[in-house]
Structure formats: C-alpha cells, structure tokens
Amino acid sequence: MSTCATMNITPIKIGAIDYAVEAWDKVESTREERWGQISEYNHTIQVDTECQDWQIVETIAHEIGHAICTRCDLEVSEHVISTVSASVAALLRDNPQLVEWIMSISDKGQS
Numbered sequence: 001m002s003t004c005a006t007m008n009i010t011p012i013k014i015g016a017i018d019y020a021v022e023a024w025d026k027v028e029s030t031r032e033e034r035w036g037q038i039s040e041y042n043h044t045i046q047v048d049t050e051c052q053d054w055q056i057v058e059t060i061a062h063e064i065g066h067a068i069c070t071r072c073d074l075e076v077s078e079h080v081i082s083t084v085s086a087s088v089a090a091l092l093r094d095n096p097q098l099v100e101w102i103m104s105i106s107d108k109g110q111s
C-alpha cells in the first residue's frame, strides 16, 4: 500500500494547473463508493490510499482523465474515462521498459 507522502507525485501538472494529490478519508470515500475524486475549484485530487497500489494508479489516471477533459472542454462519459484510465494503468504496469525509456528522455530534458 502507498501513502500520498511515499508516492511523492504532488503536484501533477495538467495544462496550466498544478493539482495536489491528497489522501482521501477512508470513511468518506467508502460513503461515496469511489476511490478518488478531483476538485477543479481546489485543484486537488483525493485518492483512497488504503487500496492496492495499482488501484491507486488507475484512480489517479481516472481523475487526470477528468481534468484533461475539463481543460479541453470535452464531454466524455464516465465509462470512457474509466476504460481509458484502466487501460493506461495496465499499459504502465505491463511495460516497465516503456516507463524507464520515458523517464530517460525526461532526465535528458527532452520533451
């Protein structure tokens, strides 16, 4: 299991906005029956950090999907965002060499 402190991923930059990633209170996330939520007002992504690590990755990818759609003024169904975020999380999990290659490019300052 991860915590927001050990994830060391804050802020996540999406367009011109920096989003803080915060642990979401387990009681509240359970009541809402969701693992995450995003606030465009506070620029925060809250995530249930008591679930499995890859569920956290998928949840953050999901909330990023919402932010991108908001930034791009796209109306996309919850189903599409869920499908794409699950696919991105699986892609990253199943292709660590791809993540390493992307990080090597980033380390060189290339875009």
Ligand SMILES: [Zn+2]
Residues within 6 Å of the ligand: 062, 066, 078, 081
């Ligand atoms: Zn959603």
